[in-house]
Amino acid sequence: ATVDKVMRSFVQHVHLGPGIALNEALLENLFMIMVSILNQIPIFVVGKPGTSKSLAMKLITSNMNGEASESPFFRNFPSVSLFSYQCSPLSTSAGIEQAFMKAHKYKQQSPNSIVIVLLDEVGLAEQSPHLPLKVLHKVLDEGGDYSLVGISNWALDPAKMNRAVHLFRAAPGVEDLSRTAQGMVQNVQLDGFLRSIARAYDQVYRTQRQRDFWGLREFYSTVKHINSVLSEQKGRNLDSDVLMDAIQRNFGGKPEDLSDVLDIFFNSIGLSRKGVDKQGVVDLVHANINSTTSRQLMLLTKNGAALRLLFGATGLLKHSSTEVIYGSDFPNDQNDLQIMQSLQQIKLCMAQGRTVVLVHCEALYESLYDLLNQHYSEFGNKLYVRLAFGTSNRLCEIHPSFRVIVIVEKIDAYNRLAPPLLNRFEKQVMERSNLLDDVNMKLLANLQDFANMFAADARGRASPSALRACFCGFHIDMFASL
Numbered sequence: 001a002t003v004d005k006v007m008r009s010f011v012q013h014v015h016l017g018p019g020i021a022l023n024e025a026l027l028e029n030l031f032m033i034m035v036s037i038l039n040q041i042p043i044f045v046v047g048k049p050g051t052s053k054s055l056a057m058k059l060i061t062s063n064m065n066g067e068a069s070e071s072p073f074f075r076n077f078p079s080v081s082l083f084s085y086q087c088s089p090l091s092t093s094a095g096i097e098q099a100f101m102k103a104h105k106y107k108q109q110s111p112n113s114i115v116i117v118l119l120d121e122v123g124l125a126e127q128s129p130h131l132p133l134k135v136l137h138k139v140l141d142e143g144g145d146y147s148l149v150g151i152s153n154w155a156l157d158p159a160k161m162n163r164a165v166h167l168f169r170a171a172p173g174v175e176d177l178s179r180t181a182q183g184m185v186q187n188v189q190l191d192g193f194l195r196s197i198a199r200a201y202d203q204v205y206r207t208q209r210q211r212d213f214w215g216l217r218e219f220y221s222t223v224k225h226i227n228s229v230l231s232e233q234k235g236r237n238l239d240s241d242v243l244m245d246a247i248q249r250n251f252g253g254k255p256e257d258l259s260d261v262l263d264i265f266f267n268s269i270g271l272s273r274k275g276v277d278k279q280g281v282v283d284l285v286h287a288n289i290n291s292t293t294s295r296q297l298m299l300l301t302k303n304g305a306a307l308r309l310l311f312g313a314t315g316l317l318k319h320s321s322t323e324v325i326y327g328s329d330f331p332n333d334q335n336d337l338q339i340m341q342s343l344q345q346i347k348l349c350m351a352q353g354r355t356v357v358l359v360h361c362e363a364l365y366e367s368l369y370d371l372l373n374q375h376y377s378e379f380g381n382k383l384y385v386r387l388a389f390g391t392s393n394r395l396c397e398i399h400p401s402f403r404v405i406v407i408v409e410k411i412d413a414y415n416r417l418a419p420p421l422l423n424r425f426e427k428q429v430m431e432r433s434n435l436l437d438d439v440n441m442k443l444l445a446n447l448q449d450f451a452n453m454f455a456a457d458a459r460g461r462a463s464p465s466a467l468r469a470c471f472c473g474f475h476i477d478m479f480a481s482l
Contacts (some may be wrong), residue, residue, distance in 0.1 A: 004027075006029065006030040006031075007027055007030075008027065009033050009254065010030070010034060010035075011027055011030045011031055012466065013063075013071040013074060014030060014059055014060075014071070014073065015059075015070055015104055015285075016059065016175075017059075018019045019184055019224070020055070020059075020183075020184075020449070021179070021180045021181070021182070021183025021184045022183060023052070023175050023176055023179055023180040023183065024179075025051045025052045025169050025172065025176075025429075026052040026055065026170070026295055028167065028169070028478075029045060029051075029052050029053060029056035029072075029167070030059060030060065030164065032045070032167045033045065033056055033057065033060055033082075033149060034060060034064075034163055034263065036147065036149070037060070037080070037116055037147035037149065038077065038114065040144075040145075040146070040147050040218055041147070041164075041165055042139075042143075042147070042148035042149075042150075042152070042163070042164035042165065042262075043148070043164055043165040043166075043167060044122070044138055044150040044151075044152060044155075044160075044164050044165070044166050044167070045149070045150070045152070045167045045169070045170065046149050046152050046153070046154065046155050046166065046167065046171025047153070047168065047184075047213065047286075048168075048169070048171055048216065048419075049153060049154060049215050049216065049217060049419060049420045049423040049424070050215050050216025050217045050219075050220065050423060051169040051171075051172075051216065053151045053169070054120070054167075054369075054370075054373060054375065055375070057082075057149065057151070058119060058375055059078065059084050059423050060375075061116075064077060064078075064079060064080040064114070064424050065079050065080070066078055066079030066113070067079075068367070069377050077114075077317070078113050078114045079112075079113050079114070080113070080114045080116060081106060081110065081113050081114070081116070082116050082118055082389060083099055083102050083103045083115065083117050083392050084099075084114065084118040084120055084121065084386075084388060085099040085117070085118065085119055086120050086130075086325060086366050086367060086388035086389065087119055087120060087122045087123075087124045087125035087366070088119050088121070088122065088124050088125065088128070088366035089124055089125075089127040089128050090128060090131065090280065090363065090366075091124070091125040091132040092128070092130045092132050093131070093132040093133075093134060094129060095132065096119070096125075096132050096133070096135050096136075097135050098119055099117055099119075100135075100139060100144065100146070103115045103116075103117045103144075103146040103180060104144060104145060104146065107145045107146055108132070108145075114147060115145070115146040115147065115223060116146065116147045116148075116149055117146050117147070117148050118150075118151070119148070119149070119150040119151070119365065120151050120315050120388070121151060121152065121153070121369065121420065121459065122150040122151060122152045122156065122370065123154045123155075123368065124418075125151035126156060126157070126232045129318035129321070131154035133156070133160065136160055136354055137159065137160070137163070140160065140163035140164055141163060141291075143162045148164070150164070153418075153419070153420050154187055155400035157169070159336070167393065171205070171215070171216075173202070174195070174198045174199050174202050175221060176342070176430070177201065177202065178194050178195045178198045178354050180220075181194040181197065181198060181219075181223045184224065184227070185224070185227040187225060187227050187230055187231065189230050189236070189237050190223075190226060190227055190230055190238060191236065193238050194223070196257055196268045196270070197219075197222065197223060197268070197269065198219070199268050200265040200267075200268035200269065201218070201219040201222070202266050203264050203268070204251070204261050204264055204265075205219075208253075208254075208353070209257070210271065210414060212259050212419035212422075212423070213239050213253065213254065213419070213421075213422060214251055214260070214423075215419060215423040216423070217295070217423045218250045218251055218423070221249075221250045221294070221426070222246050222247065222251075224293070225245075225246045225249060225250060225294075226238060226242055226243070226246050228415075228454055229245075229246075230242070230243050230292065232332070238269070238271075239273075239275065240266070240271045240272060240276040240312065241276060243265060243266065243269065243271060243367075244262070244273075244278065244279075245279065245287075246308075246437060247262055247265055247281055248278060248284055249284060249288070249294070249426055250426060251385065252284065252426065252427045252428040252429070253298070253300055253413065253422075253428065253429060254426030255429055256428075258278075273427060274462075278422070280434065281428050281429065281430055281434040282314050282316065282322055282434065283433065284428055285299070285310075285311055285314075285316055285335055285428055285430065286316055287298065288403075288426050288428075289316060289317075289403055289405070292400050292401060295372075295374070295424065295425055295426045296372055296403065296404040296405070296406070296424065296426070297403070297404070297406070297425060297426050297427075298405075298406045298407075298408060298413070298422070298425035298426065298427045299405060299406070299407050299408070299427075299428055299429075299430045300409070300410045300413045300427060300428070300429045301406060301407060301408075301409065301410065301429070301430050302409065302410060302431055302475060302476060303409075303477065304359065304407065305317075305430070305431055305432055305477060305481070306407050307324070307357065307359060307407055307432075309432070309435065310357070310405070310430075311328055311394040312425065313435050314435065316339065317355060317357070321351045321354055321355060322354060322355045322356075322357060323345060323346075323354055323356050323357070323407040323421055324356075324357045324359065325345055325346070325356060325357070325359070325361055325364075326340055326360060326361070326421070327342070327358070327359065327360040327362065327363060328360055328363065329359035329360075333363070334363050336389075337420045338363075338374070339363055339364060339367070341396050342361065342364055343364065343367055343387055343389060345473045346364075346368070346387070347387060347396050349402065350371075350385070350396055350397065350398040350399060350402050351396070351397045351398070351399060352399060353399030354399070354402070355402070355403045355404075355405065356402075356403070356404050356405070357405045357406075357407065358405070358406045358407070359407050359457075360431050361406070366388075367387055367388050367389045368387070368390070368404070369424075370385055370386040370387070370388065371385050371386075371387065371398075372375045372404070372421075372424040372425070373424060376398065377395065382397055382437075383397070383398045383399075383400060384396060384397055384398060385398045385476055404464060406425065410429065413427070413432065428482050431480065432477050432478045432481045433477065433480040436480060444479055444480055447479040448479055451467060451470070451471065451474075451479070452467075454469075454470055455467045455469070455470040
């Protein structure tokens with residue numbers, strides 16, 4: 001209780017802004033980071049996606065402005081200057097050293113300011129073949145005239161963690177989720193359901209077959225979505241249609257598990273699914289593209305079919321207002337020049353409000369984490385977001401209607417992509433079969449039955465290899481594409 005009072009005595013002076021709840025995770029993150037940077041003690045904040053790690057850093061840098069601070073409390077402390085390095089599997093030790101050198105030079109020119117080196121998503125750098133984090137041993141042992149903050153979704157090796165303060169954020173329980181939701185929405189019509197929504201999410205999270213495919217951002221976005229609908233339609237209570245839309249939007253990407261997820265939420269809240277129709281994928285994607293408050297969109301597909309469907313059969317996108325950016329695993333598409341050219345394209349589209357579709361652009365994702373987190377800053381009635389590349393980062397103007405659509409292969413999303421990336425998106429599966437009406441679905445079933453009979457072995461079974469041998473270029477979505 002004493003520790004909690006001390007933390008709140010510090011954090012009560014932080015201006016959080018609308019829609020941000022001071023839950024246990026954010027409270028501890030703010031207090032520990034503030035104390036560490038004021039005393040130049042290195043700290044690593046470790047926790048699952050959505051545990052307010054990046055948000056805490058954003059709030060600290062926006063509140064601690066020295067004598068220009070909004071709060072009289074923070075006018076007693078020096079201003080904060082942040083030097084951020086966006087870590088990735090492509091990081092090098094030279095890049096990280098450059099971030100520390102920049103911070104050191106700035107401190108010499110501005111001795112009265114607090115200089116922070118932020119290693120964002122530092123855990124990703126451990127995957128780099130260049131072993132870039134080896135430079136941290138010297139920095140952590142000898143220290144410097146700057147403060148070090150590392151943010152990661154998993155713990156680093158003990159040799160590094162033992163040289164700094166280690167703040168670990170465990171997954172929140174139902175009580176903390178409920179308090180967070182109450183601080184986010186403050187809606188009378190929704191208050192009575194928040195604990196049930198939190199309990200349902202907790203069950204879905206613990207029982208999902210792919211660990212962390214759905215995370216805290218799904219819960220937060222579900223609550224915000226329901227709150228938005230009820231706020232727009234004054235007097236409306238949470239009903240089956242609103243809940244169905246919210247769950248389909250925010251717990252997509254696993255069509256085979258959706259029915260179980262819906263049952264958990266409907267049973268927890270006490271609503272009936274009878275007579276409530278599911279929306280089609282096209283409708284869900286259309287709602288996301290035309291929303292200015294939803295998370296960005298990730299489409300899971302097979303053989304890149306979603307890209308053709310977006311512009312073709314569905315008519316969801318137009319070439320005149322959309323920019324498609326392709327990447328690849330070829331070495332020249334992974335170099336710094338190509339990445340900077342792609343970021344420049346995205347920057348122009350952000351300012352113009354054009355939709356960007358990213359295909360095979362994994363080298364860009366680390367630079368876009370603030371954009372995907374929707375950590376926007378507002379100056380002069382305009383929105384800005386930080387684009388980062390290594391030690392370089394700058395605030396770029398972003399149009400309110402700007403949207404990002406990332407197209408990935410289903411097998412990659414289920415087996416390879418990191419949870420921190422997946423959790424930043426609304427996810428939907430878009431394949432040819434999603435566009436078929438009832439008549440064509442029956443025809444598709446007949447085609448599949450014929451193919452299985454044609455390729456069956458002596459036991460009457462048709463293996464995938466047998467189907468590929470009988471039908472050239474066979475894949476699971478082939479018959480639907482016909």
